[in-house]
Amino acid sequence: MAVELCLLLLLFCGNTISEVQPIYKPPPGTLDFGFVPAKTYDTGAYHEPGPMGILFKIVHAFLYLVQPNSFPQDLIRKLAQQKFGNTQGDYQKAIYYEIGFIVSAALGLLFILLLPLVGLCFCMCRCCDNCGGEMHQRQKKNADCQRSCFATFLFVASLIISVGVLCAYAANQHLTSQVRGAKKLVNSNFKDLKIFLNDTPAQIDYLVSKYNTTKDKALSDLNNVGPLLGSRVQEQLGKEVCPALDAALTMAGAIRETKEALENVSVSVEVLQEGTERLHANLTDVKMHLSNTLNDSACSAVQAASTCNIIKNSLNQLNINANFTGLPGVSSQLAKVNDVLKIDLSSLVQKGYASFNDTPDLVVNQTRNILSDIKSVLESIGANISSFTKTLPVEKILADLTIYLTQSETYVQDYFPVVEQYDFYRWLACLILCCMVILILLFYYLGLLCGTCGYDKHASPTTRGCISNTGGNFLMAGVGFSFLFSWVLMIVVVLTFVTGGNVEKLVCEPFEDKTLFKVLDTPYLLNQHWKNYLSGILFKNPNINLTFEKVYSDCKENKGIYTSLHLENLFNINEFLNISMYTEDVALKIEHIQINLSKIILLDEIGKENLLNFSSSGIEGINFAAYLMEISKSVTKADLLSFANDLEARADQLPKGALENALKGHANNIRMIHNQQVVPLEQAMSTLNHSIRLLKRTSSELMVKVKNVISAVNAAQLLINNNASQVIVQETKKFMDTVIGYFEQYVEWVKESIAMEVAACKPIANVIDTAVDIFLCSYVTDSVNTFWFGLGGSSIFLIPAIIFAVKLSKYYRRMDTEDVYDDMENGNNGYHKEHLYGIHNPVVESSVEQW
Numbered sequence: 001m002a003v004e005l006c007l008l009l010l011l012f013c014g015n016t017i018s019e020v021q022p023i024y025k026p027p028p029g030t031l032d033f034g035f036v037p038a039k040t041y042d043t044g045a046y047h048e049p050g051p052m053g054i055l056f057k058i059v060h061a062f063l064y065l066v067q068p069n070s071f072p073q074d075l076i077r078k079l080a081q082q083k084f085g086n087t088q089g090d091y092q093k094a095i096y097y098e099i100g101f102i103v104s105a106a107l108g109l110l111f112i113l114l115l116p117l118v119g120l121c122f123c124m125c126r127c128c129d130n131c132g133g134e135m136h137q138r139q140k141k142n143a144d145c146q147r148s149c150f151a152t153f154l155f156v157a158s159l160i161i162s163v164g165v166l167c168a169y170a171a172n173q174h175l176t177s178q179v180r181g182a183k184k185l186v187n188s189n190f191k192d193l194k195i196f197l198n199d200t201p202a203q204i205d206y207l208v209s210k211y212n213t214t215k216d217k218a219l220s221d222l223n224n225v226g227p228l229l230g231s232r233v234q235e236q237l238g239k240e241v242c243p244a245l246d247a248a249l250t251m252a253g254a255i256r257e258t259k260e261a262l263e264n265v266s267v268s269v270e271v272l273q274e275g276t277e278r279l280h281a282n283l284t285d286v287k288m289h290l291s292n293t294l295n296d297s298a299c300s301a302v303q304a305a306s307t308c309n310i311i312k313n314s315l316n317q318l319n320i321n322a323n324f325t326g327l328p329g330v331s332s333q334l335a336k337v338n339d340v341l342k343i344d345l346s347s348l349v350q351k352g353y354a355s356f357n358d359t360p361d362l363v364v365n366q367t368r369n370i371l372s373d374i375k376s377v378l379e380s381i382g383a384n385i386s387s388f389t390k391t392l393p394v395e396k397i398l399a400d401l402t403i404y405l406t407q408s409e410t411y412v413q414d415y416f417p418v419v420e421q422y423d424f425y426r427w428l429a430c431l432i433l434c435c436m437v438i439l440i441l442l443f444y445y446l447g448l449l450c451g452t453c454g455y456d457k458h459a460s461p462t463t464r465g466c467i468s469n470t471g472g473n474f475l476m477a478g479v480g481f482s483f484l485f486s487w488v489l490m491i492v493v494v495l496t497f498v499t500g501g502n503v504e505k506l507v508c509e510p511f512e513d514k515t516l517f518k519v520l521d522t523p524y525l526l527n528q529h530w531k532n533y534l535s536g537i538l539f540k541n542p543n544i545n546l547t548f549e550k551v552y553s554d555c556k557e558n559k560g561i562y563t564s565l566h567l568e569n570l571f572n573i574n575e576f577l578n579i580s581m582y583t584e585d586v587a588l589k590i591e592h593i594q595i596n597l598s599k600i601i602l603l604d605e606i607g608k609e610n611l612l613n614f615s616s617s618g619i620e621g622i623n624f625a626a627y628l629m630e631i632s633k634s635v636t637k638a639d640l641l642s643f644a645n646d647l648e649a650r651a652d653q654l655p656k657g658a659l660e661n662a663l664k665g666h667a668n669n670i671r672m673i674h675n676q677q678v679v680p681l682e683q684a685m686s687t688l689n690h691s692i693r694l695l696k697r698t699s700s701e702l703m704v705k706v707k708n709v710i711s712a713v714n715a716a717q718l719l720i721n722n723n724a725s726q727v728i729v730q731e732t733k734k735f736m737d738t739v740i741g742y743f744e745q746y747v748e749w750v751k752e753s754i755a756m757e758v759a760a761c762k763p764i765a766n767v768i769d770t771a772v773d774i775f776l777c778s779y780v781t782d783s784v785n786t787f788w789f790g791l792g793g794s795s796i797f798l799i800p801a802i803i804f805a806v807k808l809s810k811y812y813r814r815m816d817t818e819d820v821y822d823d824m825e826n827g828n829n830g831y832h833k834e835h836l837y838g839i840h841n842p843v844v845e846s847s848v849e850q851w
Contacts, residue, residue, distance in 0.1 A: 031217055031742060033210045033749050036203050036757040039195050043188040045769035047778040052174050055167055056782045059789045063501055066100035071510045077522045101501055108494035111795070112487045119483025147455075147811040151448060154475075154804035158444045160797045165437040167790025172430040175783035179423045182775060183416055189770050190409045192763035197402055200759045207750050207758065214746040215378050218739050222374060228738075230360030232731040233597075237359070240719050241602060244712035245352050248603055248611070251709050252345035255614050258698050259341060261691040262334040262619070265627075268688035272324040275681045279635070282673050283318045290315060290666045298659040307650050311663070314646075317638035318670075322630050322685075328623050336617040340610060348607035352713075355600045356720075362597060430787060433492060436485040437794050443478030444805060447471045451812035472812030475805040482798045482805075489795045496788040500781050508777035517549035535569070544569050555765035563755040564764075597720050597728075603713045615706040620699035627692045635681045640674035 049056055075093050082090070095102065221228055291312070299308035451474075454467025510516035520526065526533040530542035534551065546566050554564035561567070644667040651663035719727075 031213055031745050031749075033213060033746070036753050037199070037206055038203070038757060038760065039199055041192040041195065041762055041766065043185070043192050043763070043766045043770070045766040045774065047774045049174075049778065049782070052170065052782075052786070055170070055786045055789075059782070059785045060504070062789060063504055063785070066104055066501065067098075067505050068100075069097050071506070071515045072097050073515060073519055076506075076519055077525060080525055081522075081528075098502075101498055105494055105498050108490050108497070108792075111490045112494070115483065115490070115799075116487045122483070123480075143811070147808065150804050150808040150811070151452065154444060154801060154808055155448055157797050157801040157804060158441055158448070161437060161441055161794040161801060164790040164792075164794035164797070165434050165441070168430070168437075168787045168794070169434045169790075171783045171786035171790060172427055172434065175779060175787075176423060176427045178779040178783070180420060182779065185770055185774065186412055186416070189763065189767050190405065190412075192766060193405055194402070196759065196761070196763045197398055197405065201398060203753075203758045207753060210749075211746065214742045217742050218378055219375060221735075221739055221742075229731060229735045230363035232734060233363065233728055234356070234359040236727045236731055237597075237716075237720060238356070241356055241716040244709070244716040245349055245356070245602060247709045247712055248352070248607070249346060249349045251611060251614070251706065252349060254698055255337065255340055255345065257694060258614075258617075258619060259334070259337045261694045261698075262330050262337060264687050264691040265330050265695070266334060268684045268691065269324060269327050269329070271684045272322075272681060272688065275677060275684065276320050276322065276324055276635070279673070279677045279681065280320050282677065283320065283636070286666065286669060286673065287315050287318050290318075290663075293659070293662045293666065296659060296662075298654075298657065304654045304659060307653050311647065311650060314638075314643070317636075317643060318640075319637050320635065321637045322633040322635055324630055327626055327630060330619075330622060333618045333622065337614070337619070340614045340617060343606060343610045345607055345610050348603060348610075352602035356602065358600070359597065362599070433489060433791060436481070436489065437791070440478050440481045440485065440798065440801075443474045443481065444801060447474030447478060447805065447809070447812070450474060451808065455812060468812045472809040475809040475812065479802050479805045479809075482802050486795055486798045489791055493788045493792040493795055496784050497792065500784040500788060503781045504777070504785060507772070508781055511772050511777070514549055514552070517547070517552060521547040521549055535566075538565060539569050541569065552765055552768060555761040558760045558762040559756055560754050561759040561761040561764075564761050600720050602717050602720070608710050608713070611706045611710055615703045619695055620702055622692075622695060622699070624692055624696045627688065631685055631689045631692065635678050635685070640670050640678055644668070644670040644674070 072093070075090060075097065079090055079094070294308050294312050298304060449471065450467050451471030454469075454471060507516065510519070520533070523531040527536060527542070530536035532542050532544060532546055534548055535544035535546035536542035538546070544566060546569075551564050555561075647670070648664055648667040651660045651667070654660045654663070
């Protein structure tokens with residue numbers, strides 16, 4: 001197993017990319033390697049005791065009272081390292097730690113020794129008619145109270161003994177049922193181990209196969225080197241080239257706009273000149289006719305004279321205001337611009353764009369040979385990985401481990417019936433012990449039942465009934481069996497108490513909080529020559545920091561066995577497969593990519609000359625001030641619409657007649673002139689205004705602008721011709737880092753998969769948990785501890801039960817003699833007659849002899 005996992009280490013976990021230090025490391029595209037195939041393990045290494053858990057907790061609490069000290073790590077280390085030599089101080093510490101168990105065991109031994117002795121003495125004493133053996137009972141006034149108290153105490157003690165024996169019986173049954181059910185748990189562990197062995201090769205093959213994902217992504221990028229590397233180069237050069245070409249294209253647009261503006265100026269001036277001449281003639285004609293109307297005799301009337309005078313005074317407003325006849329022409333500038341436009345500058349600039357946009361194709365054409373070499377390297381990596389995996393004896397190792405596991409499973413299956421058979425013997429022995437207690441309880445309960453039911457308080461001790469006498473005999477029988485069995489029970493209790501209690505305190509509790517692993521990990525403990533025992537066994541190198549606690553914790557978290565066992569110390573990757581050599585080769589080949597972009601022509605000399613011709617077209621010599629001054633004037637001195645409205649309003653002030661109608665006719669004529677002549681002139685003036693201002697903006701520092709455009713184009717062309725190699729090298733390194741990044745991503749994924757997913761060693765932790773935590777502690781130790789706890793409690797309470805049973809039997813059994821009193825005149829004097837003391841009772845005597 002170690003070798004097959006090291007295969008992963010050899011393939012993927014070396015310093016694959018560590019020697020390549022790129023200047024810039026872009027985040028590569030995320031590769032989707034999927035999930036490492038893994039099956040779910042069936043074993044749940046957790047035991048839920050159910051209702052028995054309450055008893056287990058009670059026993060744990062009792063053990064804490066007996067032994068409240070913490071686990072003695074230092075003491076155990078010292079004793080183990082000294083091979084339990086003569087260290088008096090350490091033994092004193094051990095005795096102090098075990099003082100609770102020692103005292104309890106000593107009390108148990110005292111019980112074992114004294115109770116049979118006390119029983120023997122008690123028996124001999126009773127045979128001598130002492131210790132209650134005399135079949136005579138003295139009459140007392142509180143006899144009924146004593147009998148009731150003794151019966152109650154005996155019943156309570158019997159109940160306690162019953163509870164104890166039930167606990168012992170339940171623990172005995174629980175242990176047997178768990179042992180019988182352990183076979184399923186063992187089979188589940190073997191099944192998980194088989195899954196562990198069988199799935200590991202598939203997981204390794206999956207990791208190896210996912211190299212193709214990395215290779216395919218790298219090949220995809222290499223096949224698209226034009227869009228990727230070429231576009232990156234184009235993007236970097238475009239920071240200089242695109243603004244220069246954009247400026248040239250903008251200047252080409254400005255030439256076309258200039259032509260349109262010059263044409264608009266020329267046309268607009270011509271329209272304005274002709275329009276103002278016609279407008280002047282029409283306004284003169286209107287003034288003449290209006291003046292003739294005002295000279296009519298109707299204006300001489302008093303009511304119309306003032307109005308007519310006002311109108312006469314306003315006639316001078318009917319004149320044109322702007323004079324466009326003196327404006328200079330722009331025909332010469334227009335002719336030069338037309339000459340410039342004979343060359344399509346926009347087309348030349350577009351050719352520059354097209355040439356620059358061919359950069360990806362140039363990259364593809366000039367890197368074809370190198371890319372084929374890189375593809376060959378990538379293919380060789382995959383071939384080497386595949387060939388290398390075939391050279392390792394993974395299948396043989398797995399086959400050997402599978403055979404060993406199968407043999408182990410067969411061994412367990414063969415000996416499990418033996419375990420069940422011995423467990424049956426144990427169960428039978430424990431059942432016999434419980435039956436001993438149950439037999440004693442049976443006598444006590446029958447004695448209490450018969451004695452209580454058959455007791456007649458009016459009968460004298462010598463005349464008690466058969467049932468009552470039988471109850472007393474049952475009680476004495478229980479006492480006798482108590483003396484016979486109690487010491488045997490206590491021997492079992494002491495042995496199981498000392499064993500089970502110490503296993504709980506020295507194994508189960510330290511295992512639960514992992515303190516036991518810390519002791520096992522003590523340097524030079526298990527082997528005086530090895531600092532770390534586990535690494536010494538696995539790697540023959542005890543200096544490697546590999547601990548039981550760390551391995552168990554990692555496997556408990558279902559980490560890969562490679563991480564848990566630190567298998568990187570078993571093999572040196574570079575001795576088997578150094579992938580970094582291939583990645584360096586790839587990097588070097590990519591760095592040797594040489595791309596020549598000198599064929600890219602952004603703008604030829606014709607285009608540059610065309611720009612210079614435009615700058616000398618003479619548009620900056622146009623008299624923009626004269627144009628703007630005339631444009632700023634209105635077409636007429638007064639607004640004709642306002643004049644017409646005012647004229648019509650004054651006509652309404654005149655008396656109704658021909659004069660009023662004539663003035664209104666003149667007003668309508670003025671409105672018609674405004675609509676037909678003034679409005680078109682105003683539109684022509686607006687067009688002229690827009691074109692003149694455009695020409696003014698264009699002509700402003702035109703020579704400087706053109707030179708700047710040409711300088712920007714020349715600088716961009718110089719960058720492409722002379723300095724593009726630096727940009728290409730920079731972008732090539734970025735492209736290289738992207739391709740290498742795929743391998744880094746693959747290696748990191750493999751490392752993480754090996755650490756967390758491949759050969760996840762949860763089954764190993766489950767085996768340990770099953771053997772120690774579940775079987776030894778939960779199944780065996782807890783059940784054994786509960787057994788001695790219940791049986792021990794029953795045994796201890798046999799002592800008060802014996803006392804109360806002996807006392808109570810005196811009140812139930814038929815006596816041979818009884819006290820006799822004289823009936824005196826004033827009543828019974830309460831004294832015995834000496835000659836009547838101990839009257840013989842042949843019936844009782846006969847029954848006693850038979851008993």
